[in-house]
Amino acid sequence: MTREAGRSRGVAVLGSTGSIGTTALRVIARQPGRFHVVALTAFANSALLASQEAATQPSYVGLVSPNGKKPPASWRIGASALVEAATRDDVDIVLNAVVGAAGLDATLAALEAGKRVALANKETLVMAGELAAAACARGGGEIVPVDSEHSAILQCLGRRDRNDVRRLIITASGGPFRTWTPAAIGGATLADALRHPTWSMGRKITVDSATLANKALEVIEAHFLFGLPYESIEVVVHPQSVVHSMVEFVDGSVLAQMGVPSMELPVLYALTHPERVRDDGVPRFDPVAHSPLTFEPVRLADFPALRLGLEAARSGGAAPAVFNAANEQAVALFLEGKMQFADIAASIDAALAQLGSMSGRDKVSLLAADAAARAHVSARAERN
Ligand code: NAD
Ligand code: MG
Numbered sequence: 083m084t085r086e087a088g089r090s091r092g093v094a095v096l097g098s099t100g101s102i103g104t105t106a107l108r109v110i111a112r113q114p115g116r117f118h119v120v121a122l123t124a125f126a127n128s129a130l131l132a133s134q135e136a137a138t139q140p141s142y143v144g145l146v147s148p149n150g151k152k153p154p155a156s157w158r159i160g161a162s163a164l165v166e167a168a169t170r171d172d173v174d175i176v177l178n179a180v181v182g183a184a185g186l187d188a189t190l191a192a193l194e195a196g197k198r199v200a201l202a203n204k205e206t207l208v209m210a211g212e213l214a215a216a217a218c219a220r221g222g223g224e225i226v227p228v229d230s231e232h233s234a235i236l237q238c239l240g241r242r243d244r245n246d247v248r249r250l251i252i253t254a255s256g257g258p259f260r261t262w263t264p265a266a267i268g269g270a271t272l273a274d275a276l277r278h279p280t281w282s283m284g285r286k287i288t289v290d291s292a293t294l295a296n297k298a299l300e301v302i303e304a305h306f307l308f309g310l311p312y313e314s315i316e317v318v319v320h321p322q323s324v325v326h327s328m329v330e331f332v333d334g335s336v337l338a339q340m341g342v343p344s345m346e347l348p349v350l351y352a353l354t355h356p357e358r359v360r361d362d363g364v365p366r367f368d369p370v371a372h373s374p375l376t377f378e379p380v381r382l383a384d385f386p387a388l389r390l391g392l393e394a395a396r397s398g399g400a401a402p403a404v405f406n407a408a409n410e411q412a413v414a415l416f417l418e419g420k421m422q423f424a425d426i427a428a429s430i431d432a433a434l435a436q437l438g439s440m441s442g443r444d445k446v447s448l449l450a451a452d453a454a455a456r457a458h459v460s461a462r463a464e465r466n
Contacts, residue, residue, distance in 0.1 A: 090114075091174040093353065094121035094142075094167045096188055099130045101284045102179035102202040102228065102345060107134060109350045112363045117175075117353055121167035127153045142167055146184075164188035169195045175353060177228070178203040181286050182410050183403075183452055186210055190445075193223030200352035202228035204303045205410070209403040210448050211306030225307065226352045231300055232307055233348035234326035234339035236355065242331070244309050251328040251336075252300055253320040254380060255280045255343075257292045260321060264384045270423040272416065280323040280343045289413045293426050294380070298391020299409075302402050305395065312396055317388070319378040324367075341367050386427040394434055400442025400451035401434065407455035408433035415463050425466070433458045 093110060097103045103124075110117045119138035124131045126147045132154075135143050144163025145153055153159065158166060168176045168188040176192040177200040178185050185203035190210070192199050194217045201207065207214055207225070218224060227233055231252045239247070258277045259267045275292040276285065283291070290296035297317050304315050323343040330336045341347055342365045350361055382389050387409065394405035412429040415421040421429070433455045440451045 090116060090118050091353075092120035092170075092172045093117050093175045093177055094123075094170065094173040094192075095119060095177045095179065096121075096123045096164050096167060096185065097125075097179035097181065097203070098122040098134055099124040099128055100179055100181065101282070101287075102349065103177075104130075105345045106177050106179060106200075106349050107138065108363070109346055109353070109361070111137075112361055113350075113353075113359065116359065120172045121170060123163050123167050123180075127151050141172060142170060165191045168192040168197065173197060175200055177349070177352070178206070179228070181205070181284055183209050183407060189214060189225075190217045193217035193225070194221035196222040199223060199225050200228050200349070201225050202349075204229055204299050205406050207306045208299050208302045208406045209452060210445065211302065211402070212443070213445055213448070215306065226355050227303070227307055228345070228348050228352045229300060229303060230343075230345065230348045231327040232304060233351050235304065235308060235329055237339045237351065238327070238329040238337040239308070241356075246331050247308075247310065247329055248314065248332050248334075249330040250304055250308065250310055250315045251330065252297065252304060252315065252317050253323070253325050253327050253377075254294065254297045254317055255291065255323045256319040256321055256378070256380075257294060259292055259385075260319065260378075260381075267384060268424045272419065272423075275416070275423060279321070285417055286410070286413055289416060289426070290409070292423075293409075294385040294388035295391055295409045295413075295426070295430070297380070298388050298395065299406065301392060302395045312392070317380050319380050320376070321378070322372060322375055324372050324375055341365075342372070387430055390427060390430050390434060394438060397438055398442075400440040400448060401438040403442055403448045403451045404434055404437045404440065404455040405430060407452040408459050411456040411459040412463075415459070421463055425463070429459045429462055432462055 119140050121142035123144040127150045144158040148159050175198045179202045186206045189206040325338045328338040344365050346364045394401035408430040412426040441447050
């Protein structure tokens with residue numbers, strides 16, 4: 083995509099009231115003349131969304147849910163709000179910061195419409211990576227990752243070809259249970275799981291970071307973004323979250339991208355890639371203050387959600403969509419206090435055993451696999 087010099091680019095921020103959405107609005111506000119907000123969407127009405135509208139003066143505000151306080155008459159309400167926002171003519175970049183498979187249609191529609199999708203909503207790619215690639219090819223859109231690990235990989239790759247790459251090394255903080263015994267992890271509470279050591283994020287991804295399901299989602303995301311086989315994508319635990327990921331090239335050289343654990347830079351870079359722009363609001367890195375940097379092997383046996391996700395990735399077809407949907411449903415139940423921590427992985431395991439070999443080439447079959455996995459997890463939770 084070529085950037086027309088000097089023109090401010092319109093950004094649709096989907097999921098504007100969330101952790102990434104609010105970060106994105108802060109980042110955009112620091113770049114007047116370069117980016118401006120043209121659309122905002124959120125799940126439900128809130129005072130935060132109203133204040134975001136007042137601050138950014140977008141031409142479109144959309145809500146998915148009609149429940150709650152009556153919104154202004156100018157706001158659009160309904161399931162089509164995300165796609166409407168993502169495909170508007172005044173939108174150049176769609177920042178998809180919706181959580182979960184609910185972001186899929188907007189990503190696909192934006193890519194078909196030739197937009198840049200700055201993608202935080204990794205569940206979209208996990209569920210339907212091939213459909214996203216096909217939508218890019220048809221419509222001329224592109225995906226630029228917001229996830230910090232994938233932003234790091236993109237920055238390390240520069241203009242190099244994937245044939246120059248031997249291995250991607252994705253770092254993981256290890257989450258709140260990195261040093262816990264398996265027995266203690268089994269008894270973890272919701273409060274324990276929500277206490278992330280290095281990142282402040284939405285509740286779903288925070289739980290995913292405690293089970294390490296998030297790293298499985300990220301390995302699949304990397305596979306689709308960068309076109310590398312799963313044998314060439316590894317995970318290493320790095321408790322300080324300073325090295326955001328690494329790329330090993332065929333000559334043995336390893337490049338890493340570093341910085342303080344903050345989403346401000348990955349969000350900004352997803353908007354400006356391949357350019358870099360000055361932003362004094364991004365927290366500065368002090369190597370001495372952040373030392374030492376350490377690395378550990380990942381405890382695959384003690385974090386079964388990661389192992390299950392990696393197995394689903396290799397199976398392909400609908401298995402990643404089943405993994406993702408089972409995880410989303412189990413995490414939702416865990417967040418409601420209706421499921422134990424250890425049952426998240428057990429639910430995913432059971433759903434994959436039953437549904438993991440469903441076919442998954444087209445959207446209809448992927449949506450069917452997604453729905454079946456959610457129903458499987460709910461039914462199992464009812465029985466237990
Ligand atoms: P969040 O829960 O804080 O925010 C989610 C946003 O999406 C909110 O605006 C909410 O209103 C909206 N939303 C929720 N359900 C929706 C639905 N069904 N339809 C439409 N809108 C809906 O989540 P977050 O932490 O900002 O994460 C957003 C995405 O970014 C996730 O996919 C997450 O994995 C990814 N991500 C987040 C971080 C982070 O630091 N928070 C880092 C990397 C990737
Ligand atoms: Mg990440």
